[in-house]
Amino acid sequence: MVDNAPLLEVKGLKKHFPVNEGLILMKTVGYVQAVDGISFTIKQGETLGLVGESGCGKTTTSKLILRLEQPTEGQVLLNGQDIYELKGQDLKNYRTEVQAVFQDPWSSLSPRMRVKDIVSEPLVVNRKVSAAEKQERIAEVMAQVGLHPEQADNYPHEFSGGQRQRIAVASALSSYPKLIVLDEPVSALDVSIRAQVMNLIKDLQEEYNVSYLLIAHNLATVRYMAHQTAVMYLGQIVEYSDTEELYQNPLHPYTKALFSAALPSHPDLIQEEIVLTGEVPSPINPPKGCRFHPRCPFAMDRCSEEIPIPQQVSPGHQVACHLY
Amino acid sequence: MNLSDNSTVLEVEDLRTYIYTRTSIVKAVDGISFNLKKGETLGIVGESGCGKTMTALSLLRLVPRPAGKIVTGEIRLNGSDLVQKTEEEMRAVRGRQISMILQDPQTSLNPVFNIGNQLGESLSIARKDDRKGLASRAVDALRKVNVAAPDRRLEDFPHQMSGGMKQRVVGAIAMSCEPSVIIADEPTTALDVTIQLQYLRLLKDIQAETGLSIIFITHDFGVVARMCDRVAVMYAGRIVEEGSVRDIFNNPSHPYTEALIQSVPKLEEKVERLYSIEGQPPLLSNLPNGCRFADRCPHAKEICTADYPDSFNISEGHTADCWRLDSSW
Numbered sequence: 121m122v123d124n125a126p127l128l129e130v131k132g133l134k135k136h137f138p139v140n141e142g143l144i145l146m147k148t149v150g151y152v153q154a155v156d157g158i159s160f161t162i163k164q165g166e167t168l169g170l171v172g173e174s175g176c177g178k179t180t181t182s183k184l185i186l187r188l189e190q191p192t193e194g195q196v197l198l199n200g201q202d203i204y205e206l207k208g209q210d211l212k213n214y215r216t217e218v219q220a221v222f223q224d225p226w227s228s229l230s231p232r233m234r235v236k237d238i239v240s241e242p243l244v245v246n247r248k249v250s251a252a253e254k255q256e257r258i259a260e261v262m263a264q265v266g267l268h269p270e271q272a273d274n275y276p277h278e279f280s281g282g283q284r285q286r287i288a289v290a291s292a293l294s295s296y297p298k299l300i301v302l303d304e305p306v307s308a309l310d311v312s313i314r315a316q317v318m319n320l321i322k323d324l325q326e327e328y329n330v331s332y333l334l335i336a337h338n339l340a341t342v343r344y345m346a347h348q349t350a351v352m353y354l355g356q357i358v359e360y361s362d363t364e365e366l367y368q369n370p371l372h373p374y375t376k377a378l379f380s381a382a383l384p385s386h387p388d389l390i391q392e393e394i395v396l397t398g399e400v401p402s403p404i405n406p407p408k409g410c411r412f413h414p415r416c417p418f419a420m421d422r423c424s425e426e427i428p429i430p431q432q433v434s435p436g437h438q439v440a441c442h443l444y
Numbered sequence: 445m446n447l448s449d450n451s452t453v454l455e456v457e458d459l460r461t462y463i464y465t466r467t468s469i470v471k472a473v474d475g476i477s478f479n480l481k482k483g484e485t486l487g488i489v490g491e492s493g494c495g496k497t498m499t500a501l502s503l504l505r506l507v508p509r510p511a512g513k514i515v516t517g518e519i520r521l522n523g524s525d526l527v528q529k530t531e532e533e534m535r536a537v538r539g540r541q542i543s544m545i546l547q548d549p550q551t552s553l554n555p556v557f558n559i560g561n562q563l564g565e566s567l568s569i570a571r572k573d574d575r576k577g578l579a580s581r582a583v584d585a586l587r588k589v590n591v592a593a594p595d596r597r598l599e600d601f602p603h604q605m606s607g608g609m610k611q612r613v614v615g616a617i618a619m620s621c622e623p624s625v626i627i628a629d630e631p632t633t634a635l636d637v638t639i640q641l642q643y644l645r646l647l648k649d650i651q652a653e654t655g656l657s658i659i660f661i662t663h664d665f666g667v668v669a670r671m672c673d674r675v676a677v678m679y680a681g682r683i684v685e686e687g688s689v690r691d692i693f694n695n696p697s698h699p700y701t702e703a704l705i706q707s708v709p710k711l712e713e714k715v716e717r718l719y720s721i722e723g724q725p726p727l728l729s730n731l732p733n734g735c736r737f738a739d740r741c742p743h744a745k746e747i748c749t750a751d752y753p754d755s756f757n758i759s760e761g762h763t764a765d766c767w768r769l770d771s772s773w
Contacts, residue, residue: 313491315709344714378637387693389712396638399609
């Protein structure tokens, strides 16, 4: 395999959930277009940040990539292989190669399992490993995430929030995955603990050369963690670029509004704020044309009719807007 | 109503609120003092479990009973001490003089009553009125918090509204009796970024119009930078540093404040590596004698673990509890 070929490739991915009415004779009256034709790639050892407001389809995207949902249309390729066609042992391998860390470590760890069982679960479920191998691996990953290997016999309730999130990271890492989906990994944690966990996640990336799909709504977190960033609005990617390029030169009106709504890190940095009117429309009947046009301060006639196609404005910077 | 601009509305002195459990005493609020002026926004910043919310509940005398108790201290609101008031008297204070906005609008609104009912309930406490009168006042209250088409919203139930709209309704209820102080306990954490900004601007507008004083409880330094005039940083039941918002950001003097500001990723610039504070805050049921931050502090010396530091004045209105500021350090 060529070195700079992408690890994960998402092509025109769509997921529409039917909306049914009636009790016995269920009739489909519409579709929630949760994810509507998104494409992106993640390189080995890099992080893609996916930002957007609630309901924009970030979590559905992560579920599709974890193969917890079947797409309506489109493909997800891991190392060139379509993940929706995997069966049997190949699928089991896929399950070890792609792992997830969720937002809330109070609900993502089973309270009835010992830490050692949580950590080794991805390893034993999908592969044959000897008891000695398992022990060794548990001790190794626990040390790597900054926990004492002796704590492996404890239950999750004996740990603090930050430690629990470390357990979740250890569990995700134990099977040597290629990709980890991080769904708001630090937003349930306290400020001083967040930095610890973010630094840990970054360090482990270098050590394992693992790729991350980082789902977050905090823009500063994404700037700190991600190599590339995609901004989602109502099931579509409106802007997609290298992180630094995007943060220095945001182009799409929605991205600009999102950045200006983010709170400053110093009282002297309060900038001109673009206040969006209204709220995100329903994904059941999204607006025609550009989905952002009813809230866009720069909307033209064309925007309500024509769907903007993503344009490459500079190398590695794509934007879907009629202004460009 | 007092019209002089610099009058102090709320004075808290040496407030201590303890929670008595079977095995220990949790010192949730352990001797804090602060003032709040008319029209001012004070931010109380700290991590979970540092006593922020207990402080807020103490101000409203809503500390969970029987376990929790205000042990000592004074809370002088518009001149009278709330700690000495009877439960009956407190009922006349809550809502009318001091009110609260909670974090999650989903749980602070009642799901089985419509918006008109819930608003009407608090509006009728402010002033008795007939149904029609209440309805029109409810519409006005909703208009003040920028709810679109307010007359059609009265019949709606909470589940029919979005998070941002619900939080506006909560705001309208909190302000229905025109209190002089509002405590906002993480009011925007449950909201999206663009909606959060709308809400924060709304609070600022209302404050400019009515001269309301706001206590903003948060862990987000962005909210502090955007909203607050003064900041009190809490750690393990104490206020460790207090000052104007610029004092705190430009010249953080307690190592905890400094570390906290440095450990937040910045939107405006690329940070190569975040500073992270190792370890965890001490248990409130088993507090050390000395400085409570000492075991996480990079500067700690012997004296830090032996004695709790005095409060040192750094500049006008800027104080911090840290031995580093002592001349003999």
